[in-house]
Amino acid sequence: MGLTLAEKILKAHLVDGEFKKGSQIAIRMDQTLTQDATGTMAYIEYVAMGVPRVKTEKSVAYIDHNTLQSGFENADDHRFIGSVAKKHGISFSRPGNGICHQVHLERFGAPGKTLIGSDSHTPTGGGLGMIAIGAGGLDVAVAMGGGAYYITYPKIIKVELKGKLSPWVSAKDVILEVLRRLSVKGGVGYIVEYCGEGVKTLSVPERATITNMGAELGATTSIFPSDENTLEFLKAQGREDVYVPLSADPDAEYDKELVIDLSELEPLAACPHSPDNVKPVRELAGMKIDQCCIGSCTNSSFVDMMKVAYILDGKTCDPSVSLSVAPGSKQVLSMISQNGALTKMIDAGARILESACGPCIGMGQSPNSKGISLRTFNRNFEGRSGTRDAGVYLVSPETAAASALTGVMTDPRTLGDMPKITMPEKFYVNDNMIEPPVSEAEMDSVEILKGPNIAGYPETKPLAENLTVPCSLKVGDNITTDHIMPAGAKILPLRSNIPEISKHCFTVCDETFPARAKELGASVIVGGENYGQGSSREHAALAPLYLGVKAVIVKSFARIHKANLINAGILPLTFKDPADYDKIAQGDTVEFAGLRETVKNGGDIIAKVNGREIALELDISERDREIMLAGGLLDYTRENLSK
Ligand code: MIC
Numbered sequence: 357m358g359l360t361l362a363e364k365i366l367k368a369h370l371v372d373g374e375f376k377k378g379s380q381i382a383i384r385m386d387q388t389l390t391q392d393a394t395g396t397m398a399y400i401e402y403v404a405m406g407v408p409r410v411k412t413e414k415s416v417a418y419i420d421h422n423t424l425q426s427g428f429e430n431a432d433d434h435r436f437i438g439s440v441a442k443k444h445g446i447s448f449s450r451p452g453n454g455i456c457h458q459v460h461l462e463r464f465g466a467p468g469k470t471l472i473g474s475d476s477h478t479p480t481g482g483g484l485g486m487i488a489i490g491a492g493g494l495d496v497a498v499a500m501g502g503g504a505y506y507i508t509y510p511k512i513i514k515v516e517l518k519g520k521l522s523p524w525v526s527a528k529d530v531i532l533e534v535l536r537r538l539s540v541k542g543g544v545g546y547i548v549e550y551c552g553e554g555v556k557t558l559s560v561p562e563r564a565t566i567t568n569m570g571a572e573l574g575a576t577t578s579i580f581p582s583d584e585n586t587l588e589f590l591k592a593q594g595r596e597d598v599y600v601p602l603s604a605d606p607d608a609e610y611d612k613e614l615v616i617d618l619s620e621l622e623p624l625a626a627c628p629h630s631p632d633n634v635k636p637v638r639e640l641a642g643m644k645i646d647q648c649c650i651g652s653c654t655n656s657s658f659v660d661m662m663k664v665a666y667i668l669d670g671k672t673c674d675p676s677v678s679l680s681v682a683p684g685s686k687q688v689l690s691m692i693s694q695n696g697a698l699t700k701m702i703d704a705g706a707r708i709l710e711s712a713c714g715p716c717i718g719m720g721q722s723p724n725s726k727g728i729s730l731r732t733f734n735r736n737f738e739g740r741s742g743t744r745d746a747g748v749y750l751v752s753p754e755t756a757a758a759s760a761l762t763g764v765m766t767d768p769r770t771l772g773d774m775p776k777i778t779m780p781e782k783f784y785v786n787d788n789m790i791e792p793p794v795s796e797a798e799m800d801s802v803e804i805l806k807g808p809n810i811a812g813y814p815e816t817k818p819l820a821e822n823l824t825v826p827c828s829l830k831v832g833d834n835i836t837t838d839h840i841m842p843a844g845a846k847i848l849p850l851r852s853n854i855p856e857i858s859k860h861c862f863t864v865c866d867e868t869f870p871a872r873a874k875e876l877g878a879s880v881i882v883g884g885e886n887y888g889q890g891s892s893r894e895h896a897a898l899a900p901l902y903l904g905v906k907a908v909i910v911k912s913f914a915r916i917h918k919a920n921l922i923n924a925g926i927l928p929l930t931f932k933d934p935a936d937y938d939k940i941a942q943g944d945t946v947e948f949a950g951l952r953e954t955v956k957n958g959g960d961i962i963a964k965v966n967g968r969e970i971a972l973e974l975d976i977s978e979r980d981r982e983i984m985l986a987g988g989l990l991d992y993t994r995e996n997l998s999k
């Protein structure tokens with residue numbers, strides 16, 4: 357039997373485990389990336405491991421999230437990350453150089469390579485035919501130190517693309533269609549592999565838009581073959597030397613199959629408050645809007661910007677709409693400024709933002725109260741924009757630009773003919789904002805610069821044998837990491853300070869939670885399906901750890917968050933019978949006995965609640981069991997390094 361493309365790359369990087377479905381496998385990571393909002397913690401963890409130089413082929417530290425510097429904290433974090441990078445062998449992409457995923461695709465991604473990044477949209481690299489996986493900072497730190505990344509050998513979904521996109525329909529509409537069909541938990545436990553005739557009609561940046569938003573499916577990653585279009589992109593970036601053609605074997609077997617006829621797609625929008633709440637733009641047409649934001653790691657490529665400039669050319673944004681545009685990288689911004697496209701946007705009234713995440717993570721441009729915002733981004737969770745009662749619709753750049761002109765949701769197909777805007781033969785390359793590290797011989801001369809807001813890793817303890825703890829919080833289905841550990845301009849500067857950021861933990865759901873949990877000292881949280889979907893931020897595990905949360909008991913978990921809980925030494929438990937969710941209420945006392953024994957040997961964990969026994973599953977690997985016993989991945993890694 358042949359192999360799928362993902363399987364081929366995983367197999368070539370296998371360092372441990374049995375190469376069969378459902379087994380835990382350890383994968384060597386060729387490259388790593390971090391961004392600044394997760395990076396400070398990741399580098400604190402890396403430094404704590406005591407490995408002098410990174411052992412990867414390429415590691416890059418990006419500054420792109422916390423770029424609104426309304427106090428010293430973010431600038432201190434940037435300086436800290438820059439100094440660690442310089443000393444330990446990591447390239448440093450300075451603030452202003454662009455969004456990590458866009459820049460990594462342009463300058464470092466390579467077909468057939470593996471990449472792990474402390475950001476859930478790392479799968480953007482799948483557009484280049486790489487296995488690119490988002491993970492918590494600690495997993496990335498371990499990979500930088502030469503350690504493998506452990507995943508369950510995933511199931512593979514084949515998405516066969518047929519035909520080609522009609523004018524005004526774009527890559528964003530393709531992934532919105534996949535989300536409509538599979539839902540935000542449809543990808544959990546899977547890699548999504550694209551193939552078929554339609555693949556060759558999509559350029560690498562278009563493919564990257566699709567793999568980027570595979571994160572919203574909950575998938576481990578998504579991947580496209582590496583073909584002539586990949587070569588064309590790499591040539592245009594002056595990097596054709598890294599090209600290798602890659603595709604699945606013709607007789608590869610998949611666990612699930614989906615066929616999408618590109619020619620049948622139309623402009624789509626994900627409605628509030630979930631990326632899978634997808635409707636045709638045509639059905640929403642005429643709805644009054646207040647804001648349009650164009651950019652983010654999903655839709656900020658050169659071609660995206662050129663389409664927007666074409667639509668805005670010679671026109672003015674509707675007076676009731678605020679339009680912002682954030683080109684994804686310095687390369688994109690330089691090119692549209694050189695060719696005049698930027699002037700067209702400015703003339704039409706666009707508010708030009710720096711090349712960074714910006715409004716996508718609530719760093720500015722929060723909509724007005726009850727505002728309707730059309731965004732070319734990938735997440736529209738409640739409150740993420742910074743305005744709790746705003747309604748965010750995720751759309752293509754074409755739909756966003758067309759609607760900015762009319763002031764209402766507009767199907768771009770009503771604009772008439774659309775010329776084909778294609779990728780340039782040569783991108784403008786100037787890597788002057790990527791600072792190389794010093795050589796090994798010089799590393800002692802580099803001082804690590806740590807600001808006063810940068811605190812250490814929270815205290816951990818080996819797993820207790822018995823626990824009698826109250827349930828400090830009960831929540832429902834589809835809780836996102838934006839609920840658990842909100843972001844936004846006010847809270848993000850606390851990413852390097854777990855005691856401080858913990859004061860905001862779960863405040864979106866219950867403002868009294870942090871103080872209550874802290875006072876209780878030790879507790880458990882109960883939740884529903886797909887708990888922890890969204891971001892890779894390990895803060896959504898580290899803040900609960902700091903607040904004394906010992907276990908999270910839910911109906912099901914999202915992949916990265918579950919891994920982050922394990923890394924933090926918090927038990928990720930699922931109800932054997934989902935109906936037992938109703939048997940625990942906030943305030944109930946939950947009793948566990950003989951925990952260490954069961955965690956070590958496997959089997960159900962029994963919790964006693966109100967005199968009743970509830971069976972819970974701890975579905976984790978052998979290695980994860982050892983991590984849990986040690987009190988988390990940092991302790992486990994330290995123990996193992998000292999052996
Ligand atoms: C996001 O899009 O939610 C973020 C901000 O990029 C996160 C990382 C973080 O919280 O720092 C992600 O996607 O992993």
Ligand code: SF4
Pocket residue numbers: 421455475477652653654712713716717733734
């Ligand atoms: Fe940045 Fe938004 Fe992409 Fe996250 S999803 S990396 S915040 S642009």
